[in-house]
Amino acid sequence: MKMSRQKILALMYDFYNENTLKGQNDDIPYYIEQIKKYNAKKILVVGAGTGRVAIPLANYAEVTALDFDSSRLEILLERNPQIKTINANFLEFETSEHYDLIIIPYSTLQFANDTSNPNRFLEHLRKAMDTDSLAIFDVSESFNTKPNCDRKLLFTNYCETVDDDVSVYYSSKRYDEYIAFVIEYQLQKHKKTFLEKEKYYYYDPKLLTKLIGENALELIKIDNGYGKPGFNHKHLYHCRRKL
Numbered sequence: 068m069k070m071s072r073q074k075i076l077a078l079m080y081d082f083y084n085e086n087t088l089k090g091q092n093d094d095i096p097y098y099i100e101q102i103k104k105y106n107a108k109k110i111l112v113v114g115a116g117t118g119r120v121a122i123p124l125a126n127y128a129e130v131t132a133l134d135f136d137s138s139r140l141e142i143l144l145e146r147n148p149q150i151k152t153i154n155a156n157f158l159e160f161e162t163s164e165h166y167d168l169i170i171i172p173y174s175t176l177q178f179a180n181d182t183s184n185p186n187r188f189l190e191h192l193r194k195a196m197d198t199d200s201l202a203i204f205d206v207s208e209s210f211n212t213k214p215n216c217d218r219k220l221l222f223t224n225y226c227e228t229v230d231d232d233v234s235v236y237y238s239s240k241r242y243d244e245y246i247a248f249v250i251e252y253q254l255q256k257h258k259k260t261f262l263e264k265e266k267y268y269y270y271d272p273k274l275l276t277k278l279i280g281e282n283a284l285e286l287i288k289i290d291n292g293y294g295k296p297g298f299n300h301k302h303l304y305h306c307r308r309k310l
């Protein structure tokens with residue numbers, strides 16, 4: 068296989084989503100509704116990945132897609148070369164651009180690594196906003212109750228982009244502040260295994276409200292779910308920047 072490990076993991080990320088996402092894609096019509104409601108013309112999608120949300124939104128506004136994973140952005144650009152991309156860590160991001168709406172979809176604000184936590188995300192969200200910007204971030208309560216899980220096979224399916232049958236294994240381990248996942252991709256014909264490790268902070272509404280205030284953001288409202296039945300464990304925070 069001639070592809071880099073990072074490229075294969077980006078393809079696996081897509082493959083995993085294709086096979087597992089169900090109601091999550093209901094966030095797309097939800098965001099389209101918000102674009103119309105707030106009359107947003109210029110949008111920044113933070114943690115855009117391979118474009119699941121950014122690409123459909125580009126039919127409604129000018130979208131800039133930001134992610135620190137360059138291989139995921141490469142896939143996004145193969146799908147829609149018109150979208151402006153920024154390959155950067157949002158926690159180091161600076162901009163003089165004005166965005167009407169900044170969207171942080173699919174629990175990206177809860178993404179945990181050695182340097183990121185919701186407070187740092189909010190700190191940098193404020194920096195990317197001006198007083199006319201609005202931000203919506205989607206946080207999930209589901210991490211709070213997901214149990215520890217020993218390695219188990221989730222599914223095996225053919226993946227066209229790597230032309231192979233891929234077996235996907237999953238394990239999770241709970242810690243005090245976050246849950247850690249390991250997703251293992253076994254490419255049968257290529258006899259290769261790739262691991263994706265991710266951690267997500269638990270959802271703590273009191274703490275989040277406190278951090279919003281401490282970062283001089285104003286909470287406008289919280290929508291629970293995407294406006295369709297189910298997914299009430301998802302919370303959509305709408306914020307403005309205080310003067």
Ligand SMILES: C[S@@+](CC[C@H](N)C(=O)[O-])C[C@H]1O[C@@H](n2cnc3c(N)ncnc32)[C@H](O)[C@@H]1O
Pocket residue numbers: 113114115116117118119120133134135136139155156157158172173174175178183
């Ligand atoms: C859960 S995925 C969401 C991807 C896509 N928006 C979607 O909804 O399918 C989170 C994305 O955020 C990116 N990400 C996490 N922390 C980031 C940071 N500090 N700066 C830039 N990108 C980040 C990851 O690389 C990943 O692609």
